[in-house]
Amino acid sequence: MNKTMPTEISLEALVAGDRAEFARLVDAYSSPIYRLGLRMLGDPQDAEDVLQNTFLSVLTHISEFEGRSSLATWLYRIAANEALMLLRRKKPEVNLDDVEAADEAEDLLPTQFVDWSALPEDELLSGEGQRILDGAIATLPESMRLVFLLRDVEGLSIRETAEALNLTETNVKTRLLRARLFLRERLSTYYGGHMSHEE
Amino acid sequence: MTEHAHTDCEKMLGFLSEYIDGGLNPELCQEIEKHLAGCENCRVVLNTTKRTIDLVHAPVEKPDLPEDVRARLFKRLNLDDYLKPK
Numbered sequence: 064m065n066k067t068m069p070t071e072i073s074l075e076a077l078v079a080g081d082r083a084e085f086a087r088l089v090d091a092y093s094s095p096i097y098r099l100g101l102r103m104l105g106d107p108q109d110a111e112d113v114l115q116n117t118f119l120s121v122l123t124h125i126s127e128f129e130g131r132s133s134l135a136t137w138l139y140r141i142a143a144n145e146a147l148m149l150l151r152r153k154k155p156e157v158n159l160d161d162v163e164a165a166d167e168a169e170d171l172l173p174t175q176f177v178d179w180s181a182l183p184e185d186e187l188l189s190g191e192g193q194r195i196l197d198g199a200i201a202t203l204p205e206s207m208r209l210v211f212l213l214r215d216v217e218g219l220s221i222r223e224t225a226e227a228l229n230l231t232e233t234n235v236k237t238r239l240l241r242a243r244l245f246l247r248e249r250l251s252t253y254y255g256g257h258m259s260h261e262e
Numbered sequence: 263m264t265e266h267a268h269t270d271c272e273k274m275l276g277f278l279s280e281y282i283d284g285g286l287n288p289e290l291c292q293e294i295e296k297h298l299a300g301c302e303n304c305r306v307v308l309n310t311t312k313r314t315i316d317l318v319h320a321p322v323e324k325p326d327l328p329e330d331v332r333a334r335l336f337k338r339l340n341l342d343d344y345l346k347p348k
Contacts, residue, residue, distance in 0.1 A: 086344035094327045111331050115338050173307050180309035188320055215318050240279040247314045
């Protein structure tokens, strides 16, 4: 389903309580789940809590998994819920449904029109470039960030992202578009300024 | 954005993600490409949005799980016996 998780895991073995298979599941999925937690909470300890709670929950509920979605999508669904629960506890002021209200606004329209897309890869992926990108992702509103992380960072399809987050596909597409435009605008502000300094 | 109808740019923007992901029907793609041919600002938005997504996909974006975090996870799950170096 995506390039980071090629491992085939036997659901039958997991349900039967095969610990070696569960260890394989943990190794196959722990990196992306930890990354998701880190990007959502911004703190390594919180990311570790999300990771541990996700797999504890999987261990408890694996026998209830009905296979309506893929195992990976189910895992992401648990991880996303764990991240959101921790986020609500840590930052009760965050409105996770803010995107609907924001949809009413006109702030989707781009304001930066410098074409920096032909800049060399090594320049775009330099330490500074990476820092700007990471910073921009960190400032995405949470409800958009989660969609963006599952779809564009971890490579889930639109349908899988919708299943994992219990959203409609239309809702996922809207949030994804807004997230991508938000990041583009941030990078354009940075690289636009960068290019004009070099002229 | 330019001297042509602003509503065309907004329409193109609404389909931008799906156009990049290849999820639109050929008729709509053709309509978008016709608009892009005459609208420099929309071409810039398309190019830089594509590039933004490329940068997110770059391999440097995916650090592995720290080994100490992995060790604590295996311990918490009572999987210590299966903790082999990756």
